Amino acid sequence: SLPTLYLITPTYTRLEQKADLTRLSHTLLHVRNLHWIVVEDSEVKTSLVTSFLANCGVQNTHLNSLTPKQVKLKSSDPQWLKPRGVLQRNAGLTWIRTALNPAKDKGVVYFADDDNTYSLELFEEMRQTQKVSVWPVGLVGGLRYESPVVQSGSVVGWHTFWKPERTFALDMAGFAVNLTIIFSHSNAVFSNNVPRGYLENSLLLDLAVKLKDLEPRADGCTKVLVWHTRTEKTKTKNEKITPSDINIEV
Ligand code: UDP
Numbered sequence: 001s002l003p004t005l006y007l008i009t010p011t012y013t014r015l016e017q018k019a020d021l022t023r024l025s026h027t028l029l030h031v032r033n034l035h036w037i038v039v040e041d042s043e044v045k046t047s048l049v050t051s052f053l054a055n056c057g058v059q060n061t062h063l064n065s066l067t068p069k070q071v072k073l074k075s076s077d078p079q080w081l082k083p084r085g086v087l088q089r090n091a092g093l094t095w096i097r098t099a100l101n102p103a104k105d106k107g108v109v110y111f112a113d114d115d116n117t118y119s120l121e122l123f124e125e126m127r128q129t130q131k132v133s134v135w136p137v138g139l140v141g142g143l144r145y146e147s148p149v150v151q152s153g154s155v156v157g158w159h160t161f162w163k164p165e166r167t168f169a170l171d172m173a174g175f176a177v178n179l180t181i182i183f184s185h186s187n188a189v190f191s192n193n194v195p196r197g198y199l200e201n202s203l204l205l206d207l208a209v210k211l212k213d214l215e216p217r218a219d220g221c222t223k224v225l226v227w228h229t230r231t232e233k234t235k236t237k238n239e240k241i242t243p244s245d246i247n248i249e250v
């Protein structure tokens with residue numbers, strides 16, 4: 001049977017949230033056997049995301065977990081200062097480990113941020129992941145793309161400008177993990193206490209993944225099927241003079 005894709009998406013309240021979630025959901029509507037785990041960075045589930053998920057047509061689980069103040073990125077902080085989505089991805093992992101049955105459920109876990117752009121081909125590339133699949137990510141790291149370096153079908157290094165010395169120098173969007181690895185290493189989680197840029201690396205080390213376990217996808221990592229797009233922050237400077245109806249959800 002077709003393995004299920006479990007997508008974990010952290011999300012937080014901002015003016016552009018519904019637009020980003022709408023675009024992502026419309027991608028996911030084209031994918032078979034997919035379960036979308038949406039984790040709000042909030043103390044309580046918001047009505048916007050609750051009603052959005054109820055009507056989006058994608059099979060989903062709605063969770064929430066608030067990033068504590070000490071580790072939360074302020075809007076005045078540079079984007080790289082603190083890791084984003086850590087507790088939310090961990091909440092998704094906890095849900096997977098408690099709600100799913102390791103003996104019965106076959107599937108793959110992917111961490112899908114709400115503002116990236118995903119090709120439909122990507123989901124079929126990751127579906128047959130045995131341990132950990134990897135592939136290039138476009139528009140990231142100050143490069144046209146970052147990618148695993150593949151030689152004779154194996155990953156031998158990383159095409160990246162930032163910290164190429166990392167064992168796993170890849171972006172969150174650049175890998176997927178088989179459920180069995182998530183179950184067999186039940187303590188593996190993301191950590192807020194790792195150096196900048198080491199989030200993905202530390203999870204894969206926690207999962208006891210070895211370089212030789214990596215399965216290069218997307219034609220031996222020659223195709224870009226996911227893009228680290230970022231949604232521009234909207235300026236609402238004219239609201240002061242021409243206020244919009246606050247009862248209209250954006
Ligand atoms: N995110 C979150 N809480 C925050 C900031 C971001 O849950 O305070 C989520 C966001 O919705 C996205 C992921 O974490 O799904 C990565 O954040 P972002 O896209 O802002 O990071 P970047 O594109 O810079 O890696």
Ligand code: MN
Nearest residue numbers: 113115116230
């Ligand atoms: Mn992003």
